[in-house]
Amino acid sequence: MTTKTSTADPEVRTAARELVGSMAPNREAEVTDASRLAQDLGFDSLALIELMLVAEERFGLPPIDEAEASTVTTVGGLADLVAAVRGRAA
Amino acid sequence: MRVLVTGAAGLVGAEVTARLVAAGHCVVALVHRTTELVPTTGAAIGTVPFEAGTEAPVSFVRGDVTQPRLGLAEGEFDALAGTLDRIVHSAAQTDFGLADAVYQASNVDGTVHVLDLAQRGAIPLVHVSTAYVCGEREGVIAEGDLDRGQAFANPYEETKFRAERLVAVAADEGLPVAVVRPSIVVGAERTGVIRDFKNIYVMVKLMAEGKLRLLPGHYNATPNLVPVDYVADVVAEAAGERFAEVRGATLHAVGPRSISLRALSDVMAEYPSFEVARFVPPTSFTTDALPRREWVYYTRVGALYESYLRRRVEFDDAATRAFLRRRPAASGEALLRRLFDHCLRVGYITAAAVAPEPRVAAEAR
Numbered sequence: 541m542t543t544k545t546s547t548a549d550p551e552v553r554t555a556a557r558e559l560v561g562s563m564a565p566n567r568e569a570e571v572t573d574a575s576r577l578a579q580d581l582g583f584d585s586l587a588l589i590e591l592m593l594v595a596e597e598r599f600g601l602p603p604i605d606e607a608e609a610s611t612v613t614t615v616g617g618l619a620d621l622v623a624a625v626r627g628r629a630a
Numbered sequence: 631m632r633v634l635v636t637g638a639a640g641l642v643g644a645e646v647t648a649r650l651v652a653a654g655h656c657v658v659a660l661v662h663r664t665t666e667l668v669p670t671t672g673a674a675i676g677t678v679p680f681e682a683g684t685e686a687p688v689s690f691v692r693g694d695v696t697q698p699r700l701g702l703a704e705g706e707f708d709a710l711a712g713t714l715d716r717i718v719h720s721a722a723q724t725d726f727g728l729a730d731a732v733y734q735a736s737n738v739d740g741t742v743h744v745l746d747l748a749q750r751g752a753i754p755l756v757h758v759s760t761a762y763v764c765g766e767r768e769g770v771i772a773e774g775d776l777d778r779g780q781a782f783a784n785p786y787e788e789t790k791f792r793a794e795r796l797v798a799v800a801a802d803e804g805l806p807v808a809v810v811r812p813s814i815v816v817g818a819e820r821t822g823v824i825r826d827f828k829n830i831y832v833m834v835k836l837m838a839e840g841k842l843r844l845l846p847g848h849y850n851a852t853p854n855l856v857p858v859d860y861v862a863d864v865v866a867e868a869a870g871e872r873f874a875e876v877r878g879a880t881l882h883a884v885g886p887r888s889i890s891l892r893a894l895s896d897v898m899a900e901y902p903s904f905e906v907a908r909f910v911p912p913t914s915f916t917t918d919a920l921p922r923r924e925w926v927y928y929t930r931v932g933a934l935y936e937s938y939l940r941r942r943v944e945f946d947d948a949a950t951r952a953f954l955r956r957r958p959a960a961s962g963e964a965l966l967r968r969l970f971d972h973c974l975r976v977g978y979i980t981a982a983a984v985a986p987e988p989r990v991a992a993e994a995r
Contacts, residue, residue, distance in 0.1 A: 585727070586832055589930050593923055603922065606930065 545573040546616030548623035552599075556619035559598055563591055573616035581615075591618070601625045632656045633869055634714050634753075636695055636744055637721030639664040641815060641826055642758060642865065645858055646718055648672055649866035651687045658714070659690045660700060660721065670825045670858050671818050682709055695721045695740035700747065711751035718869045719744045720758040722790065726829060726934040730785045737789035738796070745800045754806040754877070755797070756869040761813040761854060761884055761945050763791040766937065770944045773811075773880045783937035801878065808868045808876040812861040813884040813945060814938070819857035819959040822968030827978050830855070833935050834970070838898060838979045840905035841927045846915030847939030849895070852888030854945055855965060860958040867954060875953060882947040886957045889966065891939060897966040904970075904979075912940055 546553050553573055561571040565582035569575065577583040583591060592609045595601065599622050608625075612618050633650050637643040638659030644667040647657045658680050659667060667675040667688065680689035691710065694701035702710065721744075723736035741757070748755045764771045765780035765787055777795065782788040794809060801807045816831075817824035827835070830853070836842040864883040868876045891909055898904045917925055951957060960968055973979040 585725075586835075586931065589926060593926055 546619040548619035552622050553619040556622060557615055559595060560615045560618065563594065571615055575615045576613055595622065602629060631715035632658060632713055633716040633718060634658045634660060635718045635720060636660040639667055640720060641858055642861055643720040644669040645862035646720060646865045647675060647688060649862055650869065653870055657688045659688055660693050661690050662694055665690050668825060670823055682713060695743055696735040698743060700743050707747065711747055714751060714753045716869050717744060717748050717753050717755045718865060719755060724786065726784060726786060733785040733789040738792050741793035741796050745796060749800060749805055754873050756865060757797045757807060757809045758865060759794045759809050759811045760790045761811040761882055762787045763794050763811065764943065766941065768942045770946055772946050773882050773949050806877050808873065809880040810865050810868060811880060811882050813854035813856045815858050815861055816855045817857060817969050817972055818859045822972035824858065824972065832931060835979050836927055836931060837907040838904040841924065842907055842932050843924060845907050845909050845932060845939060846912035846936055847891055847909035849890060849892040849909055850942060851891050851939050852942055852944065853938045854884050854888040856883055856885045857958050864950060864954055879949055881950040881953060882945045883950060884945040884947050885961045887962055888944055889962055893963055894966065897963050901970060909939065
């Protein structure tokens with residue numbers, strides 16, 4: 541099981557933690573870069589879809605495709621995805 | 631009697647387990663991960679590890695229906711076969727939108743492995759199927775109907791159909807079996823309570839929250855909903871002392887009348903916080919005009935359930951009524967209200983999609 545954290549900028553990582561924290565079904569769970577969206581924070585498939593939609597809007601990203609979105613399993617992974625999509629757009 | 635329940639931690643399995651225990655039977659729960667069983671109605675059921683000769687009301691065996699011998703060692707599998715009086719096979723993959731191989735492994739291979747166990751000990755089997763093995767057929771479906779050359783809406787239906795055919799072959803070879811076919815399983819008949827919000831609940835949530843506003847469907851389409859506790863009553867009664875009465879039978883555990891999308895829309899309109907989706911004929915529906923968010927909700931979620939918004943089907947349940955001597959306590963619009971009330975009570979459906987009114991002025995006062 542991977543517990544890798546993120547290589548994204550601290551600013552993006554902080555924003556990703558805040559975003560995930562505001563949407564996490566498990567309200568009490570602590571949100572760290574290593575938190576797993578499904579197992580630790582209670583995101584089901586619909587909640588994950590909504591997280592990606594809100595992430596697109598919050599970070600001003602072009603539409604994230606489903607295959608790429610499905611690789612994200614942790615909070616740090618979301619920050620990495622945001623950084624990667626921004627890098628491609630730049 | 632000692633009854634093995636596969637999928638005992640599942641929505642139907644946990645509810646069946648509670649009833650079998652209440653009727654004085656010993657349940658051996660085949661579980662994959664979870665060892666605490668949480669029925670929709672009533673308290674969690676504690677379990678102890680299964681041992682030969684145990685008198686515990688509920689013991690558990692960790693296994694995996696997708697594996698030969700249910701993932702058990704040869705000795706364990708034989709010992710289990712030698713101790714069981716009944717098997718209830720309620721393990722299945724019921725989530726939508728997964729890879730085909732997942733349904734094959736759980737629903738078809740899983741049934742093969744359960745049939746191996748049943749045949750090894752000539753153990754009477756109650757197989758939990760689905761009313762939607764009828765696939766895309768419309769009109770009235772009889773309890774005896776199975777293979778009518780029908781097409782299927784999704785791999786879930788197709789694999790459940792293939793599983794039922796395997797069960798029929800085993801029955802022809804002499805295995806005592808009964809098949810129970812629930813329709814779309816929803817909350818308890820008197821309270822609307824449900825433990826997991828899946829499938830139709832996700833659709834209703836997205837419609838109520840205004841995230842799916844336009845859908846392909848017919849207002850006279852008739853998805854059939856059945857309360858989970860009614861389904862469990864049928865299964866537990868079939869698996870108990872009255873098994874001989876239903877041996878060889880197929881029972882439609884369904885709502886007494888299907889609910890049209892017209893009725894669904896009307897009931898949703900009674901709730902001030904709910905949005906009401908509009909259905910357009912499938913031939914004139916296109917995803918092209920959907921806004922980005924709605925497009926995502928439709929293509930990722932809504933499209934999975936599209937056929938249930940289209941099919942006009944009724945399930946005959948004469949044999950089930952004759953056997954159970956009752957029908958669900960709530961149906962039609964009354965059932966929908968109970969289900970929706972529960973969704974609101976526990977916060978599953980919220981008005982969060984609608985932007986809150988600006989509060990600045992009020993706070994400034």
